[in-house]
Amino acid sequence: MSFIHQGNFGALSAGVAPHLQRAGLDSLTQLQQVVEATRAIQPVSLQFRTSKDRRGLALGALELKRGFEGILGDLFDAQNEVYFVSWAWDLSGEGPFLHPADGTSPGDFCLKMTAGDVRRLLGAGALLFPPRRVTAGIAVRIMLWESDHDAKHLGETITSVASTIATSKLSNLLQMVALGTAVTGATVALIAQAAAELSSAIGTVLKASSDDCVDFYEGYYPAEAPWTAGEERHEGASSAITLTRLGGG
Template sequence: MAIIEVGSINNFSVSVKKDIPEASMLESVSTFSELDQVSKSIEPNSFELITSKDQRGLYLKKLKLEKGFGGFLNNLLGSTNNIYFIAWAWDLSGEPVNLYPGKDVQPESVLIPMKAGNVREFIGNGIVLFPKRYVKGGIALRIQIWESDQEIRKFGKAVNDTSEAIKNSKLNNLLSLISLGTGVSGVTISLVKDAAIELGGIIGTILKSNGDDYVDFFEGYYSSDDEWIKKDEIYKGNSSQMTLQKN
């Protein structure tokens, strides 16, 4: 379960197709949750995903280790910790899941040496978590922060295994199929939710098996018809604080 939660996939945006007989009666249905409630009584694919009016992107701007990270002894000795994070994000436009870091990345470029209380700020807008584009339905973002206790070679393998898991996931396949369809149904929504949960579990298992220590977990959902204000947003977990930039 995520330590930091923002929004819900149930609030992703849909609208009824104007050319179906029941259109006037279903105009109030505008979210995944509401569509799920009426899906059994309507024809499949009676709804379509709402596309955002503007292009939207998400970036990691800053990462901070809280002073309580690692306990009293760690803080007293001023230990340096090798921190890294895995982030994956997607919408329903048909684009594949975006992963940070990608496959075949150099481990040295991903590990972040940090002491408790320190802040790491990333240059420019920050690290791209969701590439800026028009969004269908909404953006789903997950970030898992870990402390690496293992050798570089094992860390590199875990990152590559994560990349392969995403590439071959049910979620990635579903996103591709949705983009080819003529609408969205309650069944489709349930499949996407289940596939997203399954992928999160697979990634967590890969990283745990690498022997690393879990730090924090962020899960955020941003509906495509919500107002998109370009700003920095700060989220605080149990052991870390992150600054996300909406752009």
């Protein structure tokens, strides 16, 4: 379960396929609305809405809050290294975008931080989802962890995360969407379940490395919702993150 939450999967942008339009259905704009309205006449093909502009996300800044040293033990001593793992996707059929990418040097994504530190990342920040026209919306997960391991061990952990994503049910379902297979309410439910299962699986991989979870962010950005370039801040119990919205009209 995420500690920091923004939006929900059901709010992503979708409608009924054009050839199935009927009175009352053409005004529906969210997955949850369409699925509920057509439940009695399943299966009904859905059509995901696409943004008119290019949209992307980056992590612009990270803050570790003061006052939690007692809860988290020695997590925030000067020698601890903090890193984050994120994966983001839309319903275009492309697989999830992973940060850090498999093969990235841990020196490029591990941050030495103490409680109260605020670290701004270079430029717009670490890229979480490359700017492009978005189908249905952007779904993003960010897990913040602390590691006491060496670079080799952390590199192996990221490789395991990449493999977990590549072989996940979510990746398989997104590939099915890319093939043009009719998407119904049942398909949407499977995608939502697969996304939750992937979060759990990645958490298991990271826990197996004996790393400590600091915070977990989950966010959804519908394709038809207003979008302007800029920053937004989200606060959890142990950290705060600043996301940079890229692109926009």
